[in-house]
Amino acid sequence: MSLINTSVKRVLKSTAIVAATCFAFVAGNANAADKVYRLKLAETWGPNFPVFGDATKNMAKMAEEMSNGRLKIRIDSANKHKAPLGVFDMVKSGQYDMGHSGSYYWKGKVPNTLYFTSMPFGMTPAEQYAWFYHGGGMELMEQVYSPHNLMSFPGGNTDIQMGGWFQKEINSVEDLQGLKMRIPGFAGEILAELGAKPTNIAPGELYTSLERRTIDALEWVGPSLDLRMGFHKIAPYYYTGWHEPGSELQFLVNKRTWEKLPADLREILRVAMRTAAYDMYTQATHESGKNWVSIKSEYPNVQVKDFPVEVMVALKDANDRLLAEYAKKDALAKEIQESQASYLKQVRSWTDISHRAYLNSQAQ
Amino acid sequence: MSLINTSVKRVLKSTAIVAATCFAFVAGNANAADKVYRLKLAETWGPNFPVFGDATKNMAKMAEEMSNGRLKIRIDSANKHKAPLGVFDMVKSGQYDMGHSGSYYWKGKVPNTLYFTSMPFGMTPAEQYAWFYHGGGMELMEQVYSPHNLMSFPGGNTDIQMGGWFQKEINSVEDLQGLKMRIPGFAGEILAELGAKPTNIAPGELYTSLERRTIDALEWVGPSLDLRMGFHKIAPYYYTGWHEPGSELQFLVNKRTWEKLPADLREILRVAMRTAAYDMYTQATHESGKNWVSIKSEYPNVQVKDFPVEVMVALKDANDRLLAEYAKKDALAKEIQESQASYLKQVRSWTDISHRAYLNSQAQ
Numbered sequence: 001m002s003l004i005n006t007s008v009k010r011v012l013k014s015t016a017i018v019a020a021t022c023f024a025f026v027a028g029n030a031n032a033a034d035k036v037y038r039l040k041l042a043e044t045w046g047p048n049f050p051v052f053g054d055a056t057k058n059m060a061k062m063a064e065e066m067s068n069g070r071l072k073i074r075i076d077s078a079n080k081h082k083a084p085l086g087v088f089d090m091v092k093s094g095q096y097d098m099g100h101s102g103s104y105y106w107k108g109k110v111p112n113t114l115y116f117t118s119m120p121f122g123m124t125p126a127e128q129y130a131w132f133y134h135g136g137g138m139e140l141m142e143q144v145y146s147p148h149n150l151m152s153f154p155g156g157n158t159d160i161q162m163g164g165w166f167q168k169e170i171n172s173v174e175d176l177q178g179l180k181m182r183i184p185g186f187a188g189e190i191l192a193e194l195g196a197k198p199t200n201i202a203p204g205e206l207y208t209s210l211e212r213r214t215i216d217a218l219e220w221v222g223p224s225l226d227l228r229m230g231f232h233k234i235a236p237y238y239y240t241g242w243h244e245p246g247s248e249l250q251f252l253v254n255k256r257t258w259e260k261l262p263a264d265l266r267e268i269l270r271v272a273m274r275t276a277a278y279d280m281y282t283q284a285t286h287e288s289g290k291n292w293v294s295i296k297s298e299y300p301n302v303q304v305k306d307f308p309v310e311v312m313v314a315l316k317d318a319n320d321r322l323l324a325e326y327a328k329k330d331a332l333a334k335e336i337q338e339s340q341a342s343y344l345k346q347v348r349s350w351t352d353i354s355h356r357a358y359l360n361s362q363a364q
Numbered sequence: 365m366s367l368i369n370t371s372v373k374r375v376l377k378s379t380a381i382v383a384a385t386c387f388a389f390v391a392g393n394a395n396a397a398d399k400v401y402r403l404k405l406a407e408t409w410g411p412n413f414p415v416f417g418d419a420t421k422n423m424a425k426m427a428e429e430m431s432n433g434r435l436k437i438r439i440d441s442a443n444k445h446k447a448p449l450g451v452f453d454m455v456k457s458g459q460y461d462m463g464h465s466g467s468y469y470w471k472g473k474v475p476n477t478l479y480f481t482s483m484p485f486g487m488t489p490a491e492q493y494a495w496f497y498h499g500g501g502m503e504l505m506e507q508v509y510s511p512h513n514l515m516s517f518p519g520g521n522t523d524i525q526m527g528g529w530f531q532k533e534i535n536s537v538e539d540l541q542g543l544k545m546r547i548p549g550f551a552g553e554i555l556a557e558l559g560a561k562p563t564n565i566a567p568g569e570l571y572t573s574l575e576r577r578t579i580d581a582l583e584w585v586g587p588s589l590d591l592r593m594g595f596h597k598i599a600p601y602y603y604t605g606w607h608e609p610g611s612e613l614q615f616l617v618n619k620r621t622w623e624k625l626p627a628d629l630r631e632i633l634r635v636a637m638r639t640a641a642y643d644m645y646t647q648a649t650h651e652s653g654k655n656w657v658s659i660k661s662e663y664p665n666v667q668v669k670d671f672p673v674e675v676m677v678a679l680k681d682a683n684d685r686l687l688a689e690y691a692k693k694d695a696l697a698k699e700i701q702e703s704q705a706s707y708l709k710q711v712r713s714w715t716d717i718s719h720r721a722y723l724n725s726q727a728q
Contacts, residue, residue, distance in 0.1 A: 068628035126649050134650035160718040240721035264432035271426055278642040285490050286498035289711035304717050347653035353668050354524040356723040357604035
């Protein structure tokens with residue numbers, strides 16, 4: 001870590017002939033303003049992971065340029081640290097200063113982390129940013145992460161995720177019985193309630209599993225990331241979304257690291273993370289449009305399907321039952337659920353007369 | 365403008381006894397890194413204008429904190445500079461370093477500025493950010509502003525604007541004949557094509573004009589700003605939007621000011637403007653939801669209406685005719701229109717299977 005910047009070094013060199021008191025004073029004063037802070041960030045993704053990995057690079061570049069090199073963030077991808085789902089622990093312990101991951105990955109460890117990525121039947125990206133920044137979301141997230149020596153910030157939105165690629169149509173709740181689908185996490189629990197068989201499969205094996213019908217369906221993200229996975233070549237139905245209507249990644253920061261930073265670098269880091277998160281949402285919107293046009297033009301027989309109302313109602317009922325169980329066990333879970341439900345009701349009343357009305361009018 | 369920072373002053377004081385060569389060298393090196401840049405920003409809005417005015421304050425605060433006080437931006441509201449629609453000229457001439465306004469206000473002066481706020485039947489906020497940052501929008505905006513010694517950046521989104529408050533229902537194109545409506549700018553031109561009488565009225569007189577039926581209708585923004593205007597107390601119909609589906613304000617920067625800034629302060633300014641713009645969209649989403657719930661609870665008889673398909677088709681035809689005239693006269697206008705049309709087609713194919721499908725499924 002360089003404690004003395006170049007201009008001070010030049011001063012020291014040229015003033016070697018003057019009194020030692022002058023020398024010492026200059027160096028002492030320069031330390032605070034010119035110290036370089038080198039932080040290490042562990043991301044859950046592999047190297048050069050599209051969109052998600054661009055968010056960390058964008059954040060680190062902004063932080064370094066705005067600080068004139070005083071804040072340098074080294075990004076270690078999963079191939080380096082070998083612990084994609086160890087990011088929470090590595091940042092908590094201080095092995096890493098920062099992380100980039102998804103809050104709901106830590107549900108097995110800290111159940112209330114579930115609520116800060118995206119909830120089935122929940123808020124869209126713009127609605128959820130409004131909840132985070134104006135509806136109490138950030139404060140609730142702090143209550144969940146603070147006891148673990150961590151700060152969590154929005155880390156980039158994937159936009160509404162698609163319901164997934166299916167080999168056969170889903171026309172009724174019965175069609176979900178025994179359906180083998182790659183769908184991890186809470187959404188998988190909901191499907192299991194309706195008789196489906198949710199599984200998790202390593203990304204590298206997904207294509208073959210779907211092609212060989214080892215699984216009947218899978219969800220990944222949306223066209224922004226699905227295109228390169230090639231699922232459109234082997235599955236005819238692309239279902240619209242319900243389970244992750246605005247998945248927000250997260251930046252994690254170790255609290256001791258944060259406290260060591262001077263005020264200007266804290267603000268630089270806060271703003272760089274915030275902008276990189278918004279920027280990722282913008283990029284996801286762009287990539288989704290571009291890639292969806294590609295998929296449709298190369299594979300015009302891909303059919304976009306909505307789940308029937310009956311299926312959506314059953315999924316929503318299962319969702320509500322599971323959430324009620326979580327709320328019964330934990331007062332903070334109840335508080336977060338209530339905050340999200342009441343905020344969603346308020347903001348959706350607006351989204352319905354603006355976005356929904358406008359998009360429907362333009363589709364006519 | 366302070367050229368010497370506090371720590372250097374302290375050095376100078378304590379080294380008064382040492383050789384003059386040391387003295388001069390220290391002060392000379394400190395200038396570049398510690399010089400305070402004081403910029404003046406003129407905003408089109410009055411003091412403490414809600415939402416819009418918060419965007420400039422948010423930007424200036426981030427810039428000052430991230431630069432540790434090296435970048436100080438003084439905001440002059442319209443009551444100070446007395447020229448709300450003189451912002452373009454004042455920043456161009458260098459009388460102000462920066463501005464906060466709306467690009468389409470300059471259409472009479474530079475016709476192609478029309479395209480960088482929001483276009484009727486155009487992109488939603490997220491779609492338009494994708495166009496600006498990934499679809500060539502920023503580059504086209506630069507072509508329009510650069511000859512005027514100006515840089516323009518997104519400056520905050522109002523979200524989709526409502527179609528306005530009406531005293532009577534619009535059931536057919538005939539109902540637009542002779543309709544006196546406050547609706548300035550390009551949207552007013554479109555309505556005039558269909559026989560309406562668009563007018564512009566000072567904000568302070570709008571309420572009385574609508575109440576006394578001097579006008580039959582008016583558009584303002586949406587619940588975020590309409591609530592305090594009180595129109596819901598005197599007009600029964602609130603029509604959904606078509607003419608400004610994602611109005612983005614603008615930050616203007618004088619190019620010479622930009623070129624004088626060191627690289628780190630340029631990046632701080634760029635990121636502060638970018639974040640403040642996104643943040644305003646988040647705030648507008650929040651305020652719209654909150655205020656729309658207030659309006660509905662206090663005035664439950666307010667009716668939300670969509671224009672009939674026949675009216676929307678006629679408005680769209682008039683819009684297309686006017687745009688074709690503009691394109692015929694100017695090659696750059698044609699290029700911008702084509703860029704927007706092809707980008708909208710690409711991105712909307714995604715928005716339709718994500719946002720539209722999801723919002724419709726949840727409204728069932």
